Amino acid sequence: MSDERYDFIVASNRLPVDRVIDDDGTASWRRSPGGLVTALEPVMRDADGAWVGWGGQADLELEPFDWDGVRIVPIKLSEDDLEKFYEGFCNDTLWPLYHDVIAPPHYHRVWWDSYVSVNQRFANAIAAVSSQGATVWVHDYQLQLVPRMLRQARPDLTIGFFNHIPFPAYGIFSQLPWRVQIIEGLLGADVIGFQRVADAGNFSRAVRRLLGYSTKSPVIEVPHRGAHPARRVIARAFPISIDVAGFEHLARSPEVQARARQIREDLGNPKTIVLGVDRLDYTKGIGHRLKAFGELLAEGRLKVEDVTLVQVASPSRERVETYRQLRDEIEQTVGRINGDYGTISHQAVSYLHHGFPREEMAALYVAADVLLVTALRDGMNLVAKEYVAARFDDDGVLVLSEFTGASDELRTALLINPHDIDGVKDAVMRAIEMPRAERRKRMRALRKRVRENDVTHWSESFLRALAEARRRAGETGGIDALGELEWTVDRAPRA
Numbered sequence: 001m002s003d004e005r006y007d008f009i010v011a012s013n014r015l016p017v018d019r020v021i022d023d024d025g026t027a028s029w030r031r032s033p034g035g036l037v038t039a040l041e042p043v044m045r046d047a048d049g050a051w052v053g054w055g056g057q058a059d060l061e062l063e064p065f066d067w068d069g070v071r072i073v074p075i076k077l078s079e080d081d082l083e084k085f086y087e088g089f090c091n092d093t094l095w096p097l098y099h100d101v102i103a104p105p106h107y108h109r110v111w112w113d114s115y116v117s118v119n120q121r122f123a124n125a126i127a128a129v130s131s132q133g134a135t136v137w138v139h140d141y142q143l144q145l146v147p148r149m150l151r152q153a154r155p156d157l158t159i160g161f162f163n164h165i166p167f168p169a170y171g172i173f174s175q176l177p178w179r180v181q182i183i184e185g186l187l188g189a190d191v192i193g194f195q196r197v198a199d200a201g202n203f204s205r206a207v208r209r210l211l212g213y214s215t216k217s218p219v220i221e222v223p224h225r226g227a228h229p230a231r232r233v234i235a236r237a238f239p240i241s242i243d244v245a246g247f248e249h250l251a252r253s254p255e256v257q258a259r260a261r262q263i264r265e266d267l268g269n270p271k272t273i274v275l276g277v278d279r280l281d282y283t284k285g286i287g288h289r290l291k292a293f294g295e296l297l298a299e300g301r302l303k304v305e306d307v308t309l310v311q312v313a314s315p316s317r318e319r320v321e322t323y324r325q326l327r328d329e330i331e332q333t334v335g336r337i338n339g340d341y342g343t344i345s346h347q348a349v350s351y352l353h354h355g356f357p358r359e360e361m362a363a364l365y366v367a368a369d370v371l372l373v374t375a376l377r378d379g380m381n382l383v384a385k386e387y388v389a390a391r392f393d394d395d396g397v398l399v400l401s402e403f404t405g406a407s408d409e410l411r412t413a414l415l416i417n418p419h420d421i422d423g424v425k426d427a428v429m430r431a432i433e434m435p436r437a438e439r440r441k442r443m444r445a446l447r448k449r450v451r452e453n454d455v456t457h458w459s460e461s462f463l464r465a466l467a468e469a470r471r472r473a474g475e476t477g478g479i480d481a482l483g484e485l486e487w488t489v490d491r492a493p494r495a
């Protein structure tokens with residue numbers, strides 16, 4: 001390892017760039033989709049930053065390199081790490097557990113061992129590139145042990161952690177055989193961010209129940225232990241967002257506008273396009289959505305000539321068995337609905353098992369009269385925010401599951417309980433039949449809310465809280481009255 005050091009380090013399981021191999025066999029890096037890199041890129045450049053993460057392919061061993069002004073520090077994951085750490089513990093233990101056990105989590109000790117060892121590898125790599133007193137921001141459930149490992153190795157660092165997925169209620173979390181280690185791992189951070197106020201509450205409750213520490217939102221008192229002084233940790237909500245202006249700009253472009261018109265034409269000019277956009281994941285409630293749509297067609301409340309459901313289901317975690325089964329189920333249901341209700345000229349469901357570039361997504365949002373989000377549990381759901389950002393015409397109706405983080409902010413959407421199929425059907429009909437004036441009123445309120453909290457606001461709030469926590473800890477040697485701070489996001493207004 002070289003002796004290069006950075007003042008600001010971001011760590012996430014995946015790097016913000018994907019490795020692509022061109023036709024002539026040369027490898028290059030392309031910005032991966034997602035807002036995190038957009039939000040953090042300016043901060044990284046200003047602060048002399050580095051990003052630590054996995055390059056997305058097994059056994060890829062690479063030296064650090066520069067990408068668009070950001071230093072990239074790749075972590076190697078072997079085929080065995082992928083199987084036990086990524087597909088196993090991350091996506092077949094933690095993912096289902098943290099999403100309310102919609103699918104059963106599997107607990108295997110060898111997966112846990114791999115999780116510990118990969119987290120240690122990340123912590124070592126971060127420690128090796130962090131300058132004295134640097135700020136480190138660790139992301140998501142794949143790296144929950146990193147804050148503590150890092151604090152042990154480098155007590156001089158300021159450490160933030162943000163959990164992008166939900167944090168479950170104690171009754172569910174307590175199933176985890178390694179629940180204490182996870183909680184202790186996270187408490188190595190100075191600030192722990194969650195999507196929803198409820199997630200932060202679930203975490204604090206788990207700390208009280210498992211460790212007996214006293215908590216008074218948003219402060220958790222971590223008592224003195226051995227050589228480690230007492231500390232105060234902040235656990236609170238920082239709802240993530242998207243690059244709102246960038247998305248709107250894209251949606252306004254003549255190319256995207258033309259493509260949106262083309263999409264409608266290619267679908268046979270239906271009166272209404274209903275859109276679903278998800279990773280193909282069992283947490284997204286795609287089956288519930290298809291059931292509701294199929295019943296509306298069966299009952300004649302919708303006619304295939306009038307309405308098309310476009311379902312984008314981007315491929316995800318395809319080596320995990322639960323995901324394989326889900327794909328079979330969804331594709332069978334789509335086939336059945338199209339077989340039962342499609343005509344030569346009109347398909348009921350246009351199902352697309354691909355990921356699409358941002359431009360195509362923006363065109364789909366512009367074309368869609370209704371966006372249907374039926375997630376059974378979702379940390380935030382950025383698709384809902386992207387749809388709102390793209391609707392600069394103040395039109396379109398958002399039907400949004402109340403089990404998404406986004407529903408805390410987007411209160412003027414049509415909120416649904418996706419388990420209540422009759423309720424979903426009624427909401428779809430209401431969205432389709434909604435008068436222009438009401439659509440406009442609701443969308444304007446949604447747009448105002450999304451503009452107030454874009455991804456830059458999110459990252460700035462988090463980093464401000466982190467700087468403040470460290471400043472106060474420094475003033476008093478590790479402990480003082482953080483409770484006086486203004487915790488604005490915890491009191492986010494309900495629209």
Ligand code: F6P
Nearest residue numbers: 013014091140141164165316317
């Ligand atoms: O936000 C949840 C998350 O798991 C991210 O950490 C991740 O980048 C994204 O969803 C996609 O998942 P994966 O990295 O497993 O393909």
